[in-house]
Amino acid sequence: MALAGTTALLWVGASAILPLLPVYLRARGASPGLVGVIMAAYYAASVVTQYPSGRLTDLVGPRAVAMGGLVLFAAASAGFALAGAPAEAIGFRALEGVGAGAVTVAGAAAIGVHVPLAERGVAFGALYGSQMLALAVGPLVGSLVGATSMRLLFLGACASALLAVVPLAAALGPVHGRRRPGGGAEAATPGGALGVAPGDGGATTRAARAAVVGVALAFGATGLTTGVYEACWTLLLRLRHASAFDVGLSWTLFALPFAALSLPAGRLAARLDRRMLTLVALLSSAAFCAVYPRLHDVRLLVGLGVAEAIGAVVGAPPALLILTEAVRGDRQGAAQGVVETARTATTAVAAAASGALFGMSTPLPFDVAAMLVTVACAAIAWWWRALPGRAAVPPSSEVGELLATEGTSALPESPPRRRPAR
Numbered sequence: 001m002a003l004a005g006t007t008a009l010l011w012v013g014a015s016a017i018l019p020l021l022p023v024y025l026r027a028r029g030a031s032p033g034l035v036g037v038i039m040a041a042y043y044a045a046s047v048v049t050q051y052p053s054g055r056l057t058d059l060v061g062p063r064a065v066a067m068g069g070l071v072l073f074a075a076a077s078a079g080f081a082l083a084g085a086p087a088e089a090i091g092f093r094a095l096e097g098v099g100a101g102a103v104t105v106a107g108a109a110a111i112g113v114h115v116p117l118a119e120r121g122v123a124f125g126a127l128y129g130s131q132m133l134a135l136a137v138g139p140l141v142g143s144l145v146g147a148t149s150m151r152l153l154f155l156g157a158c159a160s161a162l163l164a165v166v167p168l169a170a171a172l173g174p175v176h177g178r179r180r181p182g183g184g185a186e187a188a189t190p191g192g193a194l195g196v197a198p199g200d201g202g203a204t205t206r207a208a209r210a211a212v213v214g215v216a217l218a219f220g221a222t223g224l225t226t227g228v229y230e231a232c233w234t235l236l237l238r239l240r241h242a243s244a245f246d247v248g249l250s251w252t253l254f255a256l257p258f259a260a261l262s263l264p265a266g267r268l269a270a271r272l273d274r275r276m277l278t279l280v281a282l283l284s285s286a287a288f289c290a291v292y293p294r295l296h297d298v299r300l301l302v303g304l305g306v307a308e309a310i311g312a313v314v315g316a317p318p319a320l321l322i323l324t325e326a327v328r329g330d331r332q333g334a335a336q337g338v339v340e341t342a343r344t345a346t347t348a349v350a351a352a353a354s355g356a357l358f359g360m361s362t363p364l365p366f367d368v369a370a371m372l373v374t375v376a377c378a379a380i381a382w383w384w385r386a387l388p389g390r391a392a393v394p395p396s397s398e399v400g401e402l403l404a405t406e407g408t409s410a411l412p413e414s415p416p417r418r419r420p421a422r
Helices: 002-016 021-027 032-060 062-082 086-114 117-145 147-163 165-171 201-239 244-269 274-294 298-312 316-326 329-360 364-383 396-406
Strands: none
Touching: 002 062, 002 086, 002 117, 002 147, 002 165, 021 032, 021 201, 032 062, 032 086, 032 201, 032 329, 062 086, 062 147, 062 165, 086 117, 086 316, 086 329, 117 147, 117 244, 117 316, 147 165, 201 244, 201 274, 201 298, 201 316, 201 329, 201 364, 244 274, 244 298, 244 316, 274 298, 274 316, 274 364, 316 329, 329 364
């Protein structure tokens, strides 16, 4: 519950500035190309820091890394409010990416290590659900405040990130803040804290590699569509004569069903073929990405976000279940760093390129992203061809013994999310 609260507080503030940020920057004289660079700076900075954040999480624990990320995000948001020329925003936007990226990696790694595999799908669903619930509220608030009050929204994001430190301290107390010296069951075996028998070492290594590469491709594919939406979604709606309220509402109508269905999606991931669920979600996102620029009715553009969310929500929990089951407990942070780096790298490239592509042809950035996601799905299916479709959950007696050994080290079950933000 507390970890989900941290995520919600961070992303309410962060997402409030997002929908109208391109419009705000354009009003201050930024060209479409510069808008793309500023939006991409958030992700570009994460690319070079999320893997180190994951390694640091394995060494010192998720608590210290996540708290440091929140403080850095708060400081950068305050600096963003004071930025003069649009070009100055590049640095502060980059620092926001470093801070938010560290929190994301540390939170996911904590679930991978401390939550039993049988409950992990629900926990990941709760983590993303709380993020998407924030994304349902933040953009609507931002659109109501308006682009003329963006500085107030930046300061609000700063305050929200600092408040998020409080539930984080409760969620990841000292017992969660440091990996046990010498490893132990959670550090020596695949499957995080579950202690799944590794079997043949070579087979385990190959399975872990296949899992990491496949999830990195899946997260990278998600990053492609996210980058396009970051740079072009608001511009597309404005081109179709949408109001500021329509822009905020479109984000909310995507995020609300995503948040509401995150827990069921987590449970679904524990029952159905996780490979199939991930691929269906990605192909659904690619289809919507290709359709949007060909629609001219604002009501249809806004309303279709609900249908897109229903297809996309089932993707992240099963992919993360595959990852956390295959990777050793003392490598969970590094693994999360790899896949998050893949997502932020592709988002940065897509956001930077989409502004220029949109200027050439409105459908072009959407079509390129949809095509690349489809290619990625074929590659994912190949990498995962030998992985089990369903989790190999150990007997309940074994889980009980392990939890008894761990004592209070398991995270409390999270309540009922960019998918990452548009």
